[in-house]
Amino acid sequence: MKRHSAKRIIPGFGISLGLTTSFVSMIVLIPMLFLAVQSTDAGWSGFRQALSDPRILAGYEVSFLCSFAAAGVNCVFGLILAWVLTRYRFPGRRLIDGLIELPFALPTAVAGIALTALYSDKGWIGSAFAAMGIKIAYTRAGIIIAMTFITLPFIVRTIQPVLEQLDGAYEEAGRMLGASRGRIFRKIILPELTPAVLTGFGLAFARALGEYGSVVFIAGNMPFKTEIAPLLIMSKLEQFSYDESAAIALVMLVVSFTVMFGINCVQSGAASFSKG
């Protein structure tokens, strides 16, 4: 208790906490409670229906698989990009570094139509693949590409600071002791990066799961094939079946909160590991 009052020498406790809690209640807490009430209002039967409709299940499948694939692609390229940006000096490095956040800054609808134009049968990249008989736009491959675009910064930006602060002494010691480059990377660098990679993967997965704007244009939105869960919420809303869309939303929320919780565990685990 003494510590508490000692901390409150600084003025503004009441007003800042009061404002913060009222903001949070108005914008986050009350809306989320509304959603929870609404989706359980129809009772378990409505809920079960939303979970057993094959079209909705297919939507979850598309969303989960494609988000997983996109986060995986970004793990590989994110690791390479973060490595190249921190370890090497070459012309154009700062330009690439500055471009990484483009997917955050570019409106998702713009990204969506640009990617569709690029990967459709007549697009610059799509036509090359079409000649080989591979369709990208309006298939799951297109969804994965849009999700990869949108989540590209997450993994790069979570790995980069860790790589920058990595102590070079251990690598040097490994080199002195005759370890090969591959072995140094596997045994010394990768273990340090794992928490960051997992965090980035989780963030990217959660974002890809909820992404709507960039995906709807390139997905083609065929039921059972390329219809993502957020689009299902949208179309249920347009048919005025509020209970169903709320139930789908609640399932997706539970998944994203689980992912976020996992990220927190990974981060606090890593923090206590490096402290002790």
Add this chain to the structure above:
Amino acid sequence: MRKEVWIPCLLIAVSVLFVGVMLVLPLVVVLTEAFSSGLNAFLRAVTDPYTIKAMRLTLTATVAAVLINTLFGLTAAWAVTRFSFRGKGILSTLIDIPFAVSPVIAGLVFILIFGRISPLHPFLDALDIKIVFAEPGIILATVFVTFPFVARELIPMLEARGTDEEQAAALMGAGFVTIFRRVTFPHIRWALLYSVILCAARAIGEFGAVSVVSGHLRGKTNTLPLHVEILYSEYQFTAAFAVSAILAAAAVLILTARNIVEHLAHKEDDFNVR
């Protein structure tokens, strides 16, 4: 020795290729498509009255989101990092929730609260207040989606600095305004500017949440990204890409500003260390 050289070269080549295909090509496509029917078609699309109206609504929502979330971010950062109190962890988690929520779900939530099926609806109707399918809904959705941006940037920053300086200032009799202006603000001004830029970027580009609450009323609840969608679904591709080009230009400007701010902040850090 040869192996030493080709690995970096290969990795750099892969990175450049990946960034080129994934990030640069989409920007180039937007520009070429926007001007594919000539400059006049581009200008016509950009100066179309519906485009101008959409631009105005986008600006209104962005300014509102930036103002509200900056105020919130500052108070939240002050409350969470300068004091310890019960329930702090829960409060921090609640602040982060909009990051984990799909934009479509965010929009859905506001439909549930203010829409036809809401218990509030009779009151709102009697008072003739329109929130969903009107401008207030668009602004609310935008505020929700960008809610944590400023707070998330400032909280770790202030946490890392500790409270010693503020405590010293308070013990010497400085009031809240003086402490904030002279002690705290100089440390956070770059982070604040940085987060405001990111918040604005997200607010301009928000699509999913806004799309749900807008009801797609052309000329009334249309933001620029929604206008792009409408034009695109009407097969007015050149116009859609022309409006996209404005948004892409805004994105590039925002990125540049972000990089400049980061550079300046770094420079100041180096200076302080010396």
